[in-house]
Amino acid sequence: KTTSLQKIKQLRSETKDQHSISLLANIENPFEVKTALSQSAEGVGLYRTEFIYVDHNHPDEETHYNAYASAARKLGNRSIVVRTLDLGADKDFGLFRTVEDNPFLGCRSLRLCFKHENVFRTQLRAILRASVHGNVAIMFPMVSSVEDIKKALDILSQVKEELHSQNIHFAPRIPIGIMIEIPSAAITCDLFVDYVDFFCIGTNDLVQYTLAVDRCNENVANYYKFAHPAIFRLIQHVIQVGNKHGVRVSICGEISKEMIIVLIGMGLKEFSLSPYSILEVKKMIRAITLQQTQKIAKRVLGLVHHDDVIRYLRKKIKNIE
Ligand code: PEP
Numbered sequence: 556k557t558t559s560l561q562k563i564k565q566l567r568s569e570t571k572d573q574h575s576i577s578l579l580a581n582i583e584n585p586f587e588v589k590t591a592l593s594q595s596a597e598g599v600g601l602y603r604t605e606f607i608y609v610d611h612n613h614p615d616e617e618t619h620y621n622a623y624a625s626a627a628r629k630l631g632n633r634s635i636v637v638r639t640l641d642l643g644a645d646k647d648f649g650l651f652r653t654v655e656d657n658p659f660l661g662c663r664s665l666r667l668c669f670k671h672e673n674v675f676r677t678q679l680r681a682i683l684r685a686s687v688h689g690n691v692a693i694m695f696p697m698v699s700s701v702e703d704i705k706k707a708l709d710i711l712s713q714v715k716e717e718l719h720s721q722n723i724h725f726a727p728r729i730p731i732g733i734m735i736e737i738p739s740a741a742i743t744c745d746l747f748v749d750y751v752d753f754f755c756i757g758t759n760d761l762v763q764y765t766l767a768v769d770r771c772n773e774n775v776a777n778y779y780k781f782a783h784p785a786i787f788r789l790i791q792h793v794i795q796v797g798n799k800h801g802v803r804v805s806i807c808g809e810i811s812k813e814m815i816i817v818l819i820g821m822g823l824k825e826f827s828l829s830p831y832s833i834l835e836v837k838k839m840i841r842a843i844t845l846q847q848t849q850k851i852a853k854r855v856l857g858l859v860h861h862d863d864v865i866r867y868l869r870k871k872i873k874n875i876e
């Protein structure tokens with residue numbers, strides 16, 4: 556019996572044997588919260604804040620604040636993970652343009668925030684102020700080392716101190732997370748567990764940096780392979796470390812339904828997806844048991860070739876649907 560996607564909206568996101576799997580939404584603008592909720596997202600797992608630069612040249616604190624407060628309010632008690640600016644490389648909106656030979660390996664994201672610390676501080680002030688309107692978490696992108704985390708946390712605590720001295724309120728306990736999207740971070744994630752509350756695996760960049768394939772270059776698109784054993788091993792390591800140390804782990808890169816099955820089988824319980832994939836994914840999750848996903852994951856971890864993984868998963872998916 557097939558259940559329509561409309562009906563799926565009312566149903567829980569859980570496996571056939573009742574293991575809950577959280578499905579959250581990736582958004583780029585506060586108005587997308589409505590779409591996310593209409594697709595039954597449990598919250599926002601990734602708010603890509605840098606898109607504010609598409610509409611505003613150099614957004615001031617109020618512009619940032621209004622966007623975050625509006626998104627947080629619309630979500631009520633549901634959580635929202637606000638990622639700090641991930642500008643540069645594929646998201647260079649022309650404002651901090653520096654000519655570099657390899658922008659993906661250059662001054663992007665957190666590095667750019669450290670270079671333009673006033674821009675970073677302005678954003679952090681705005682996120683902190685917005686935190687009183689909902690259930691806000693802060694996430695730092697492009698972390699490559701413990702030093703990066705320490706530096707970002709140090710700036711955050713200075714900004715908190717500043718708001719405090721100005722009598723400006725913010726939520727007392729704001730969860731802190733980092734993107735795991737650089738191989739050095741994935742390999743050494745055990746060193747981060749004392750600093751953060753959650754890891755969010757960013758497979759778009761993790762695949763790019765692990766396989767040395769520019770995510771935007773069509774000439775090498777055939778080398779961009781999610782189902783590469785290196786990617787599965789890195790992700791598995793991060794899930795295991797997170798689960799062992801009580802650090803929540805989620806994934807927020809663009810991934811296919813087939814891959815989601817494998818990742819559930821590896822122990823992942825939280826996914827942030829583009830809003831319009833949520834119902835399809837929920838439907839698939841409801842049709843499979845945890846044990847089935849574990850068997851599939853085990854089999855996939857033993858395969859060597861990307862194409863064999865894809866072929867095997869397509870066959871499995873057909874049997875589920
Ligand atoms: C990622 O890298 O997987 C990710 C979710 O972030 P972005 O696509 O914004 O770089």
Ligand code: MG
Pocket residue numbers: 696736757759760
């Ligand atoms: Mg990324």
